Amino acid sequence: MTHERTAELPSAADHGTVLQKPVDRRLALKILAGGVAAGAQVLSACAPLSATTDEEREIRLLAWREYIKGNYRFMTEAERAETIARLERLAELKRGEDVTIQSTGALPGVVFGYAFNISKCKGFRRCVEACINENNLDRRAATQYIRIFEMEDGVIDFDHADATFQHEVPAEGHFYIGTQCFQCADPPCVKVCPVGATWQEPDGITVIDYDWCIGCRYCVAACPYWARRFNWSAPEVPLEEVNPNQHYLGNRARKTGVVEKCTFCIHRTRQGRLPACAEACPTGARVFGNLLDPDSEIRWVLANKRVFRLKEDLETEPRFWYFTD
Amino acid sequence: MSQTRVAVTALFLVAALTATGCSERSDSARATRPPGADTLRSPAELAAAAINATRQPGALTTVPAAPVERWTGPGNQSFEVATRTSEEEAGHARRFGAITLQTALRARPLGQYPCTSCHLGRKVVMAEKRIADAHQNVQPVHPKQTGALCSTCHAADDVELLALENGKRVTLDESYRLCAQCHFAQADAWAHGAHGKRLDGWQGRRVVMVCPDCHDPHQPTLQPRIPFRAPHLERPRGHDQ
Numbered sequence: 001m002t003h004e005r006t007a008e009l010p011s012a013a014d015h016g017t018v019l020q021k022p023v024d025r026r027l028a029l030k031i032l033a034g035g036v037a038a039g040a041q042v043l044s045a046c047a048p049l050s051a052t053t054d055e056e057r058e059i060r061l062l063a064w065r066e067y068i069k070g071n072y073r074f075m076t077e078a079e080r081a082e083t084i085a086r087l088e089r090l091a092e093l094k095r096g097e098d099v100t101i102q103s104t105g106a107l108p109g110v111v112f113g114y115a116f117n118i119s120k121c122k123g124f125r126r127c128v129e130a131c132i133n134e135n136n137l138d139r140r141a142a143t144q145y146i147r148i149f150e151m152e153d154g155v156i157d158f159d160h161a162d163a164t165f166q167h168e169v170p171a172e173g174h175f176y177i178g179t180q181c182f183q184c185a186d187p188p189c190v191k192v193c194p195v196g197a198t199w200q201e202p203d204g205i206t207v208i209d210y211d212w213c214i215g216c217r218y219c220v221a222a223c224p225y226w227a228r229r230f231n232w233s234a235p236e237v238p239l240e241e242v243n244p245n246q247h248y249l250g251n252r253a254r255k256t257g258v259v260e261k262c263t264f265c266i267h268r269t270r271q272g273r274l275p276a277c278a279e280a281c282p283t284g285a286r287v288f289g290n291l292l293d294p295d296s297e298i299r300w301v302l303a304n305k306r307v308f309r310l311k312e313d314l315e316t317e318p319r320f321w322y323f324t325d
Numbered sequence: 326m327s328q329t330r331v332a333v334t335a336l337f338l339v340a341a342l343t344a345t346g347c348s349e350r351s352d353s354a355r356a357t358r359p360p361g362a363d364t365l366r367s368p369a370e371l372a373a374a375a376i377n378a379t380r381q382p383g384a385l386t387t388v389p390a391a392p393v394e395r396w397t398g399p400g401n402q403s404f405e406v407a408t409r410t411s412e413e414e415a416g417h418a419r420r421f422g423a424i425t426l427q428t429a430l431r432a433r434p435l436g437q438y439p440c441t442s443c444h445l446g447r448k449v450v451m452a453e454k455r456i457a458d459a460h461q462n463v464q465p466v467h468p469k470q471t472g473a474l475c476s477t478c479h480a481a482d483d484v485e486l487l488a489l490e491n492g493k494r495v496t497l498d499e500s501y502r503l504c505a506q507c508h509f510a511q512a513d514a515w516a517h518g519a520h521g522k523r524l525d526g527w528q529g530r531r532v533v534m535v536c537p538d539c540h541d542p543h544q545p546t547l548q549p550r551i552p553f554r555a556p557h558l559e560r561p562r563g564h565d566q
Contacts, residue, residue, distance in 0.1 A: 115519075117519070120520075122547060122549075123552055124550060124552050124553065125552040125553035125554075125555075126553060128553050128556075129553040141557075142554075142556065142557045144556045147556065148552075163555070163556060163558060164555040164556060164558055165552070165555065166551075166552065166554070166555045167551075168549045168550065168551055169549060169550070169551075169552050170549060269527065271526075272526035272527065272528045272529065273525075273526040273527070274523065274526055274527050281522070282539070282547075283539075283547060284520060284521050284522045284539065287518060287519060288527050289518075289527045289528075290527065290528065293528075296518075296527075297517060297518025297519065297523070297531075298518075300517040300518060300519060301517075301518070301519045304517070304519070305519060323519075325510075325514070325520075
C-alpha cells in the first residue's frame with residue numbers, strides 16, 4: 001500500500017484503482033462533489049432498483065415523480081395531463097382501481113349557488129348516503145361532508161341541535177337543517193392556508209390540491225361552518241364501491257394527513273349534472289344552479305322566497321342559502 | 326259536516342279555476358300522441374335535440390313535437406303547454422316566460438294502467454265502499470281529508486282520464502294540472518323549480534318530476550322513515566368532524 005500521491009484526476013481507464021489510492025483532500029472533495037451531483041441526477045432512477053418486481057419499481061418511480069411535482073394551480077395543461085396519467089396508473093397499480101380523473105375547468109359565465117329548503121327537509125339523510133358513495137369518502141373513519149341537524153321548532157340553535165339523531169324522521173315538533181361546505185365568496189379557509197394548497201375556482205368552488213396540502217389544519221380551524229374534514233388515516237373505500245368518475249380537485253383518492261371538503265361534486269357539476277346530494281334528495285329540498293343565469297331556479301328562489309344564510313355577520317358571503325316555503 | 330266540507334272544497338276549486346282560467350284540450354286527449362308530429366321542428370328545437378343526444382345516460386330522451394296550447398297556469402303569467410313524444414318516453418313542456426319545462430311521464434310505469442284492461446268502456450260507478458274490492462292498494466287518505474270523492478279527480482265516464490273542474494279531461498301524465506287547481510302555491514313554486522325535483526342536470530333543458538312521482542295522490546304526505554346512519558361524533562351536539 002505504498003502508492004505515490006497524485007494530483008491527476010482518475011481517468012475512465014483506471015477508475016477501478018481509485019478507491020485503493022490514498023487520495024489527498026482536494027481529490028477527495030472532487031470525488032465527493034461529483035458523487036453528490038451524479039447521485040442527485042440518478043436518484044429517481046436508483047429508487048426503483050431496490051424493488052423486487054416491475055410493478056413495485058413502477059410504483060416507486062411514479063410516486064417519486066408525484067412527490068416532486070408542482071402545485072396544480074400553476075401547472076401547464078401538459079403537466080396536468082402527466083400527473084393525471086400517473087395518478088390513474090398508480091390507482092391501478094396500488095389498489096386495482098380503473099379510474100378516470102378529470103381536470104375539467106370552470107365553465108365560463110357560471111358561479112354555482114345552492115339553496116336548501118328547511119320546510120322540505122325531513123332528515124332522511126339520503127344526501128349523506130349519496131355523498132359518501134359519490135365522493136369516495138373514507139368508510140373506515142365514516143367521514144361525512146354533510147351534517148343534518150335536528151332542531152326544535154321555532155329557533156335555529158346549532159349548539160342545542162342534534163346531528164346524530166337515529167330514529168324515525170321527521171320527529172314531531174322538529175325541523176331539519178343541513179350544512180356542508182358553503183363555497184364562500186370570501187373564504188377564510190383559503191386565507192389561512194400557509195402553502196396555497198386551497199383556493200377558489202372561477203365558478204366559486206373552493207378546492208384543495210391534496211398533493212400540496214401539508215395537513216396543518218389551519219383551514220379546519222378557520223372555517224366557521226365546520227365544513228372541512230381531516231384524514232387521520234388514508235381513506236379506505238372497498239374496491240367495488242369506488243366511484244371511478246373522479247376529478248383532480250374533487251373525489252380522487254386522498255391520502256393520510258390532508259384536508260378534504262365538499263366541492264359541490266365538481267366532477268359532476270362542471271359537466272352540467274347536479275351534485276349527488278341534490279339528485280338523491282327525496283323531498284326536493286335542494287336547489288342547485290348557476291347564480292349568473294337570471295332564468296335559473298336558484299335565482300327564482302333567491303328573488304321570490306324568504307332566504308337567509310348562516311353567520312352572515314362574518315361576511316364570508318356563503319353561496320348557500322336556506323329558505324322556507 | 327262532510328257536506329259542508331264538500332261545498333267549501335267545491336267553492337275553493339271554482340275560485341281557483343276562475344283565477345287560473347284554464348282552457349283545456351278536448352276529450353280526445355289520450356296517451357297516444359300524433360305520430361307524425363316530429364315534422365314541426367324549429368331550428369332551435371333541432372339544436373336542443375342535438376344537445377339532448379349528447380347527454381349523460383339516464384336522462385330522458387325526448388323529441389320536440391306537437392302543437393303548443395295555451396294555458397294560464399298558477400301565478401299571474403300565462404305560459405304555454407307543448408306535448409312532446411319520443412320512442413321511449415314522452416314528456417310535456419310548458420314555457421313560463423323564458424323557462425321551458427318538461428315533465429317526466431307518469432302513466433306508463435303505473436301497475437294497473439291502462440284502466441280499460443278492467444273497465445271495458447263501461448261507465449264506472451265510483452262508490453267509496455267498492456274501492457276496497459278492486460283497488461286494495463289504494464288508501465284514499467287525501468280524498469277523505471279534503472272531502473272529495475273519487476270522481477272529484479277521476480273522470481267517471483272515462484276512467485283513464487282525470488277530470489278537471491272545468492269539465493275538461495287530461496291524461497295521467499298531466500296530473501299536475503289537476504293538482505294545481507287547489508295547490509296553486511305549490512304549483513307556482515314547482516313551475517319555477519323551488520318545489521319538486523329536476524331530473525337531468527342544472528343547465529339546459531329542464532325535465533322535472535310531476536306531483537305523483539313523490540306524492541301518492543291518495544296519500545300525499547311523505548311517510549316517516551328511518552334515516553341513513555348518523556355520523557360518528559364524539560360530541561353528539563358538536564360540529565367538527
